[in-house]
Amino acid sequence: MSKQLREGYTTGSSATAAAMAAIRVLFNGSISQEIEIPLPVKGTLNIPVERVLKDGNQVRGVVIKDGGDDPDATHGHKIHALVKIENADSLRIEVDGGKGIGRVTLPGLPVPVGEAAINPVPRKQIIAGALKELSEIAPDFNGRLKIIIEVPQGEAIAKETMNSRLGILGGISILGTQGIVRPYSHASWKASIAQSLNVARAAGLDEIVFTTGRRSEQLYLAHFPETPQISMVQAADFFKFSMQQAKLKGMRTVRWAIFIGKLVKHAMGFPYTHAKDWAIDFNLLADWCAELGMAEDLIKKNRAAITARHVYEMVPEDSRTAFIRMLVRKAHGNARAFSGNSEVAVEYFLFDFDGQMVYYPDHQKKSSSS
Known part of the structure; x- marks a missing residue:
């Protein structure tokens, strides 16, 4: 009998979990070993949290990307989300890329030139995760929540991908249309x-x-x-x-x-x-x-x-x-x-x-x- 291949989760899901873990600590100090995140299409997924670090008015969540049995350049690497609060008149959630996240330099991609290479679906997933977390622990929050996704080894990892050819420079892309990595999916x-x-x-x-x-x-x-x-x-x-x-x-x-x-x-x-x-x-x-x-x-x-x-x-x-x-x-x-x-x-x-x-x-x- 053939071994059943193990599923994993995308960089988008990893970033969502890291952001949600950071938000939880930022607003009520509660550190979770696991976070239930929303998936892009339907359903939820529980993802382990590696660690959460608080530094003044900002918190960094860290998740280790697990691609399951699918070969992936990002498997086993740390995906960070740095979350901080800024003043604003109403609730706003902004997602950007920091260290190790590539920037788009050529047209033709789903992300405009100049922006961080965080594709639309995982970007929406990160925002949905943030809203889910806020609705549970800080429903009255009004302000700007800034989420910066980082991958410390992103620039090195990107050399194993086709990013530079696509005009994505300086790091990896945050991807995932389903949130789950199904092994050897076409x-x-x-x-x-x-x-x-x-x-x-x-x-x-x-x-x-x-x-x-x-x-x-x-x-x-x-x-x-x-x-x-x-x-x-x-x-x-x-x-x-x-x-x-x-x-x-x-x-x-x-x-x-x-x-x-x-x-x-x-x-x-x-x-x-x-x-x-x-x-x-x-x-x-x-x-x-x-x-x-x-x-x-x-x-x-x-x-x-x-x-x-x-x-x-x-x-x-x-x-x-x-x-x-x-x-x-x-x-x-x-x-x-x-x-x-x-x-x-x-x-x-x-x-x-x-x-x-x-x-x-x-x-x-x-x-x-x-």
């Missing part, structure tokens, strides 16, 4: 793809380079170093979704930097290319090789192959180009179909396992440095 990756396309479009770009991971991205940039960083998007296994988003965002040209395994899956029309969900049909791949006139003994070996790389390496040198072109032609048709047969131009750049670019469009010139 939602966050899809949101990242869509957001990256928004940023590129807002910068006036209508050409995008989808990569299947960091290595294919680095190899593409080695050959085309003039490529704008914000046009590089790690689409991973999301073939159909990425093409749909490219059409939706008005992209004119889509390029895929890819290895043979993913190219074969694109050619087979898999909407999502992860191995555990979509396995290569080696009989079909062998049939395609037969259509290219390859020898019968090779076709038989292709049917028994276990990886696309194995098939690729068995293809004779004098048939390699035709083999790759066949796959690209089929992949191109599927890409166009996923984008609604739009006018989006699709190009493929194939890298081998030594990092050499073995296929690129005829019209495309490689960098002389490659």
Whole structure:
């Protein structure tokens, strides 16, 4: 029986709990080991409080982010909320970012340029948590409650994310549309793809380079170093979704930097290319090789192959180009179909396992440095 993966909570939920714990101490001195926070959609969640520190008229709450069994750059790091009271004629709650919270420098994100990278949903969640706490312990409070979210290690953590490419500088973003982290959810990756396309479009770009991971991205940039960083998007296994988003965002040209395994899956029309969900049909791949006139003994070996790389390496040198072109032609048709047969131009750049670019469009010139 497979182990059930443990859920966690988002940076937005962590910040909400830290703020609520600080408010509780600020108004009645009560320190809680656990805080019940409101979730963005519905329901509540209990989150442990690491510590609360009072300094005059301000209080700092600290929560350790727990991403559950989902790999996350912020997992195990401390999320702070510094809360202080300022004079005002009526109740006002302001949320801002301090140390370790990035600032938005490019348009296209849900947060305006110049503001702290605290997305709208977690911002509303933090305010809702503050209002919930005030309604229980200080219902008559009138004044400005200032909440400053900080992550001491935020600038270092941000280097493990795509924030700088999105124009978020100086730290991490506070994220979370559901408040709960569900392990290996596709939602966050899809949101990242869509957001990256928004940023590129807002910068006036209508050409995008989808990569299947960091290595294919680095190899593409080695050959085309003039490529704008914000046009590089790690689409991973999301073939159909990425093409749909490219059409939706008005992209004119889509390029895929890819290895043979993913190219074969694109050619087979898999909407999502992860191995555990979509396995290569080696009989079909062998049939395609037969259509290219390859020898019968090779076709038989292709049917028994276990990886696309194995098939690729068995293809004779004098048939390699035709083999790759066949796959690209089929992949191109599927890409166009996923984008609604739009006018989006699709190009493929194939890298081998030594990092050499073995296929690129005829019209495309490689960098002389490659």
